[in-house]
Amino acid sequence: MTIRNEELAAQFDELADLLEAQDVEYKPIAYRRAADNIREYPENVATLATQEGTNAVERIDRVGKAIASKVVEYAETGEIDELAEKRAELPVDMAALTSVEGVGPKTVGRLYEALDVRTLDDLETAAKNEKIQTVSGFGPKTESNILDNIDFARQSQDRQLLSDAAPIGAAIVDYLTQTVAVQRCEVAGSLRRWRPTIGDVDTLVASTDPQAVVDAFTDWPDTGRVIEAGTGKASVRTNDVRVDLRVVDPSEFGAALQYFTGSKDHNVELRNRAIERDLKVNEYGVFDISETDDPDAGQRVGDRIGGATETDVYDALDLPPIPPELREGRGEIDAAAANELPDLVTLDAIRGDLHLHTDWSDGRNSIEEMVEAATNRGYEYVCITDHAKGPGMVGGVGLTDDQLETQLSELRAVGDDAEIDVFAGVEANIGPDGRLSVADAVLEQLDCVVASPHAALDGDGTDRLIAAAEHPAVDIVGHPTGRQLNQRSGLDIDVPALADAAAKAGTAVEINANPRRLDLHGSAVQAALEQGATITIDTDAHGPESYDYLRYGVHTARRGWAEPSDVLTTWPTADVRAFLDA
Ligand SMILES: [Zn+2]
Ligand SMILES: [Zn+2]
Known part of the structure; x- marks a missing residue:
């Protein structure tokens, strides 16, 4: 079977974690960087390894000879010797334990040494019995934070x-x-x-x-x-x-598809609507039970009136077909009954991307390469928004104000030669107090300012995000909650309050299409649109292949009931420019 890049990358991430837990220096960083590049590599790396060997694998950025030979080893045997050894030395469920926010590999290593903590259950027991605070370097506060975060980690485990x-x-x-x-x-x-x-x-x-x-x-x-x-x-x-x-059976396919698509809330509402009409809807079809003595006598009781297609099911209930993304029991059945379903945004409607990184910060490609890839996709415009230095930027990533001004001239030069419009932007950090990490004088020269939270990502973030949205130079609030799926839940936000402030300030709120974020998520988008906010769908791509994240963003927008006009990146260039200028 084919080994996906994700699976291969996960081996190196785990190896990095196990080495870090044993206080090994440098190697963990090297393995993680390699893992990132393997994960995002446009071809299947395992296939490359088995067909062309280590030299071909070494073509991947940050993958040297040693790592390449491990890639080949895994592709051929399904195992990496060094990883197996490390697992034996430190027999812990690393993925589960580090899924708890605040628990990193080093913590796992120390809790294993001191308390023999191997699993999530062990961790919970130790925290409940106040054992963790007895380990040097850990206090009662850390212990209670760990306990608070275990539930979230558990919910994330199997998804x-x-x-x-x-x-x-x-x-x-x-x-x-x-x-x-x-x-x-x-x-x-x-x-x-x-x-x-x-x-x-x-x-x-x-x-x-x-x-x-x-x-x-x-x-x-x-x-x-x-x-x-x-x-x-x-x-x-x-x-x-x-x-x-x-x-x-083909005659029951539509009913089954409707039933198994869900959601539960949607299906319960639909079934109630059926009962009002003397109908029975289930996974086998739609049945008229008005003449039936005992409608509960079996699954296929009554006169069968449809079920081969999903449209049959909705039609029998006097409803137009409801797009799957809307089926969450958030008002879609009432809207369908009133013929007021939104005309949802589609992938084809997207004309550009306003949140992109290059090798000026932590992206993998040059400005020219990102612009060229966007041109080849048929985009009309892009905005380059490299990281500014500031809270949350580690390892020297992020441009100083001076560097941003230098990059601005470079962006103008690339823009002059490009076939599409190139907006000059920045991704500024929103500090815990709502202030931005870039001087106003620099922000004012740029076409587009994305302001995003990258640090202090817990607790209520409403005030700091509103402060950023209201900053005169800010055009987009990027990945508002800062969540990382299955890893951290991010900031709590009063979405209607943020959206209302953003709408009044002429600031767009982002759906970050990176599948690890999808931030804002569907129901938050719906709430934001109800306040009249403008949404933007951006990929936050750190390389051309990540432009493909777009579809996850578009479907998230659809889950939020977004129509094309609600989404900034469906607008023509001139309208986007006017929005950014305002
Ligand atoms: Zn960001
Ligand atoms: Zn970004």
């Missing part, structure tokens, strides 16, 4: 990022669609609704030969392990993601 699940969903649908016995195939569940994190990948197939479909599914080359295979149902694991298959 995959959308960007890990979506390619697997697309691959299995592609594979099954080519299987003779398969008439239709779709993903369902939270993946079809584009939730930021996914429990497992649900696939639904219409077929009259369930056994043939189950056989094809378990023979899928990407299947790592078959969890179960039964009649018309099967589950496999691939790259740590569970994929469930369900095969239904």
